[in-house]
Amino acid sequence: MFQRVNDPIDALVIYRRGAPHPHLEAFRWKRRRYSVTETNLVHRKREGETVVLCYAVSCGSDHFDIRFDTSRNQWRLSGLDSSR
Amino acid sequence: MHLDMDGYFASVEQQANPALRGRPVGVTGRPTDKSIIVAASREAKARGVRSGMPVWEARKFCPELVLTSGNGNRYRETTKRFLTILETYTPYIEVFSIDEVFMNVTHQAATHGGPVEMATRIKAAFRQQLGRYITATIGIASGKVFAKWIGSQHKPDGIGWLDNEEIPEMLSTTPVVQICGIGRRMEARLARLGIRTLAELGASPETLLRREFGVTGCFLKAVGQGHDPNPVIPSRDVQGAKSVGHSRSLRPELRTMDNALVILRGLCDKVARRLRRQSYVGRTVHCWYRNLELTGTGGKQTTLAVPTDDGPTIYRACLDILDALPQRPDAVSKIGVTVRGLEQGVQRPLKLLAQDHRQDRLNGAIDQIRDRFGEEAIRTADALLFKPIPDHVSGFTLTQQEWED
Numbered sequence: 001m002f003q004r005v006n007d008p009i010d011a012l013v014i015y016r017r018g019a020p021h022p023h024l025e026a027f028r029w030k031r032r033r034y035s036v037t038e039t040n041l042v043h044r045k046r047e048g049e050t051v052v053l054c055y056a057v058s059c060g061s062d063h064f065d066i067r068f069d070t071s072r073n074q075w076r077l078s079g080l081d082s083s084r
Numbered sequence: 085m086h087l088d089m090d091g092y093f094a095s096v097e098q099q100a101n102p103a104l105r106g107r108p109v110g111v112t113g114r115p116t117d118k119s120i121i122v123a124a125s126r127e128a129k130a131r132g133v134r135s136g137m138p139v140w141e142a143r144k145f146c147p148e149l150v151l152t153s154g155n156g157n158r159y160r161e162t163t164k165r166f167l168t169i170l171e172t173y174t175p176y177i178e179v180f181s182i183d184e185v186f187m188n189v190t191h192q193a194a195t196h197g198g199p200v201e202m203a204t205r206i207k208a209a210f211r212q213q214l215g216r217y218i219t220a221t222i223g224i225a226s227g228k229v230f231a232k233w234i235g236s237q238h239k240p241d242g243i244g245w246l247d248n249e250e251i252p253e254m255l256s257t258t259p260v261v262q263i264c265g266i267g268r269r270m271e272a273r274l275a276r277l278g279i280r281t282l283a284e285l286g287a288s289p290e291t292l293l294r295r296e297f298g299v300t301g302c303f304l305k306a307v308g309q310g311h312d313p314n315p316v317i318p319s320r321d322v323q324g325a326k327s328v329g330h331s332r333s334l335r336p337e338l339r340t341m342d343n344a345l346v347i348l349r350g351l352c353d354k355v356a357r358r359l360r361r362q363s364y365v366g367r368t369v370h371c372w373y374r375n376l377e378l379t380g381t382g383g384k385q386t387t388l389a390v391p392t393d394d395g396p397t398i399y400r401a402c403l404d405i406l407d408a409l410p411q412r413p414d415a416v417s418k419i420g421v422t423v424r425g426l427e428q429g430v431q432r433p434l435k436l437l438a439q440d441h442r443q444d445r446l447n448g449a450i451d452q453i454r455d456r457f458g459e460e461a462i463r464t465a466d467a468l469l470f471k472p473i474p475d476h477v478s479g480f481t482l483t484q485q486e487w488e489d
């Protein structure tokens with residue numbers, strides 16, 4: 001079941017040359033580390049002057065929506081669909 | 085070449101969320117039984133669910149239907165990405181809708197091994213760069229309507245090619261209503277003339293068709309003879325908007341005229357904001373509504389003495405229009421406003437009154453705040469009650485400005 005959240009996370013990203021956006025490798029939420037097994041979709045949206053990158057990723061059987069505020073350099077978990 | 089994304093919004097949601105893959109999915113505004121299905125996944129379509137179907141009706145066909153709210157930003161961005169992919173194949177792209185394009189590949193196909201090979205490469209590029217759940221069907225023919233038709237015969241995730249030699253048989257066996265631009269009403273009118281197939285349409289006297297349908301009669305005659313007279317017009321070559329408008333369907337419990345006027349006030353602000361962003365002013369204001377029974381629309385337009393890009397001015401014009409209606413409704417199901425007669429803003433007459441300058445400065449300040457902090461950052465007091473539709477329920481279109489941003 002999909003739940004909306006709005007929690008700050010620590011993100012491990014790789015900036016690859018020529019890639020359109022940073023690759024999210026893993027993140028830490030509520031003291032637990034999640035390794036991204038698949039990046040399903042990434043899209044951009046504008047909030048005023050700010051460009052926000054929206055990631056839809058899977059960590060095994062759990063799926064997460066994560067947003068990256070490029071102005072504030074902040075990563076936040078915005079939603080999850082857990083199999084548990 | 086005609087490219088049509090398959091169950092677009094639903095396929096994007098399935099690409100984004102693996103929990104939706106392989107399941108019958110319906111994309112709606114609000115995921116309630118009172119909503120309308122905006123897009124259905126191929127699994128849902130296989131069970132009879134269709135776009136435009138109310139959710140309560142869709143559940144009769146598919147009780148296990150999974151509803152998900154739409155995400156306009158996600159679809160617009162995905163469209164920009166697939167347009168970027170297509171631009172590597174041809175610059176002649178006409179954006180027909182957020183999920184359909186026409187392309188002229190007359191000179192480009194040969195460099196890709198022919199049109200079918202080109203279509204195959206495009207679909208492979210989509211799988212690699214967009215995701216394997218976002219698929220497209222491509223139709224190839226000598227004209228736009230025929231390319232669209234042959235694509236529709238190969239959905240989903242297919243490639244169809246209508247060779248010129250196959251067109252005569254296609255004309256003789258295809259009902260007129262299957263052609264884009266001929267709907268149920270025109271089908272009925274043509275049937276009264278004894279015309280049911282495209283071949284019969286092509287064999288009909290042009291004078292008869294023009295008498296019945298005006299200039300459209302020329303188009304019908306040409307199509308009936310296997311020729312689409314309309315070329316692909318690259319969207320980037322189309323300059324200038326002709327109108328700017330917004331409308332809103334009201335939830336059943338909010339369909340009084342008082343609520344509609346609150347909505348209208350906010351819509352006038354949205355129209356004014358878009359006019360200013362594109363440096364337009366408009367002279368003609370059209371205010372319209374749809375009745376409660378969903379059977380008809382009403383409204384009128386008025387021409388202003390001075391063109392405007394100001395929300396309150398547009399709203400006052402709408403109120404005058406509504407007050408002047410011989411039978412102003414007490415309740416409506418949808419309300420909208422459109423401004424036409426657009427001119428470049430620098431051409432408008434200079435304002436003499438201080439209060440007009442003050443309004444311009446206010447509009448400029450509001451625009452600056454919204455540009456920096458987002459559309460929700462500020463609102464005028466009289467539009468306070470207007471709740472902008474969140475991303476997941478608003479209309480999903482891609483304007484030329486958004487494509488270029």
